[in-house]
Structure formats: C-alpha cells, structure tokens
Amino acid sequence: MTFKKLVIFDRDDTLIRDxxxxxxxxxxxxxPGRLGILKALSEQSTLIAIATNQSAIGRGLLSVEEFESISEAIRRQLKENGISLWGLVACPHMPFENCGCRKPKPGLLNRLVEVAQRSDLEIFFVGNADSDMEAAKASRFQISGVKIEPTSLNGFENILNSRAEAKGK
Ligand SMILES: [Mg+2]
Ligand SMILES: [Zn+2]
Structure with a gap:
C-alpha cells in the first residue's frame, strides 16, 4: 500500500476525553465519531499518529510506565476496530524546561515527519487547542493544522476529502 497522507492527532480532547x-x-x-473517522482514514492509505503533551510525567504525577500502558491500550483498542496506529510521540517535559517538543513547539510533529521519510505525503495535524495549531505552523514541514472541538465532527471532513488522490501515486 502506498501511503498518501500522514494525519497526526493530539490525544486529549481530540481523540479521547481529557x-x-x-x-x-x-x-x-x-x-464521538473518532473511531469511525480513524477507520475511514486508514482505509484511505493514511498513516495515523498521535502527538501529545504529557507534562504530568515531568511533574511526577504519571510514570512513564503508566503512560506507556495507556498508550498500549489505545493501540489495542484501535486495532480491535481495524485501525493501525503508525506512530505515537509524547513530550514529558514541564513548561519551564523549555524543551523543543512541548507544543506549541513543533518538535513532536517534526520527529514524526522525519521518521516517515516521505516528501510526497500530505500532512495534517488535528487538535483542539491553539497551541496545536501553532505547532503545525511552526514546523519546518508543510503541515495543515485542523482545529476541532471535542464533541463535534466539524473539520474532520476536510481531511477525509483532501485532494491527496489528485496528487497521484
Ligand atoms: Mg488536547
Ligand atoms: Zn518536551
């Protein structure tokens, strides 16, 4: 299968309840509706990834092991719905650490695009926060930010209907 799109999602209040x-x-x-959208995307030759800020790890409120077991459960639940999660990256830092990965910095998004190693992918970043949109804009790659509301499906249709088909491949 030739992948045409890379769709990166924020996790909290974008895919699952915060x-x-x-x-x-x-x-x-x-x-609501997220699993259906992810399924439709995966049927459109889309690489699906998650990029999430988890400063609770840096604050000591959540261990890396606890975070990883949640990530595994998410991966498993997606798989049970016929959806394969291609990538998942997290920033564990606290704001004052001034890392390059905590959104609105673009580090998490850049890392995923670098791993994909493809210049022909149409790339989206879907999130519920302004900082998500800023991260997409700050990336050195061309990433379309799509702002959504936790309880609405508005915005997702743009990704499903994007012109990736017209690019050929
Ligand atoms: Mg969020
Ligand atoms: Zn970070």
Missing part, C-alpha cells in the same frame, strides 16, 4: 493524569485503562473514553 482526564488529568490518565492512568487507568477504564478512563479511556473515545470522543
């Missing part, structure tokens, strides 16, 4: 220091698998709540 639960502070989420560490219990039973607290993973998919927002």
């Amino acid at each position: 639960v502070p220091n989420l560490k219990s698998v039973s607290d993973i709540n998919w927002l």
Whole structure:
C-alpha cells in the first residue's frame, strides 16, 4: 500500500476525553465519531499518529510506565476496530524546561515527519487547542493544522476529502 497522507492527532480532547493524569485503562473514553473517522482514514492509505503533551510525567504525577500502558491500550483498542496506529510521540517535559517538543513547539510533529521519510505525503495535524495549531505552523514541514472541538465532527471532513488522490501515486 502506498501511503498518501500522514494525519497526526493530539490525544486529549481530540481523540479521547481529557482526564488529568490518565492512568487507568477504564478512563479511556473515545470522543464521538473518532473511531469511525480513524477507520475511514486508514482505509484511505493514511498513516495515523498521535502527538501529545504529557507534562504530568515531568511533574511526577504519571510514570512513564503508566503512560506507556495507556498508550498500549489505545493501540489495542484501535486495532480491535481495524485501525493501525503508525506512530505515537509524547513530550514529558514541564513548561519551564523549555524543551523543543512541548507544543506549541513543533518538535513532536517534526520527529514524526522525519521518521516517515516521505516528501510526497500530505500532512495534517488535528487538535483542539491553539497551541496545536501553532505547532503545525511552526514546523519546518508543510503541515495543515485542523482545529476541532471535542464533541463535534466539524473539520474532520476536510481531511477525509483532501485532494491527496489528485496528487497521484
Ligand atoms: Mg488536547
Ligand atoms: Zn518536551
């Protein structure tokens, strides 16, 4: 399969409900319609990834192991719905650490694009926060920021209907 799009999603309040220091698998709540959209995207030859700020790790409120077990559960739940998660990156730092990966910095997004090693992909970053949109804009790659609301499906249709087909390949 030739992939045409890379769609990166923020995690909290974009794909799943924002639960502070989420560490219990039973607290993973998919927002309305998300699994259906992800399924449709994966059927369109799309690489699907997640980029999430998790300063709770830096603050000591969430261990790396707890975060990884949540990530594994998310990956498993997606798989059960026929969706394969290509990439997942997180920033564990606190704001004052001034790292290059905490959104609105573009480090997480750049890392995913670099790993994909493809200049012909159409790239989107979907998020619910202004800082998500700033991260997309700050990237040295061309990434279209798509701002969405946690309880609405508005905006997702732009990604599903994007002109990636017209690019050929
Ligand atoms: Mg969010
Ligand atoms: Zn960071």
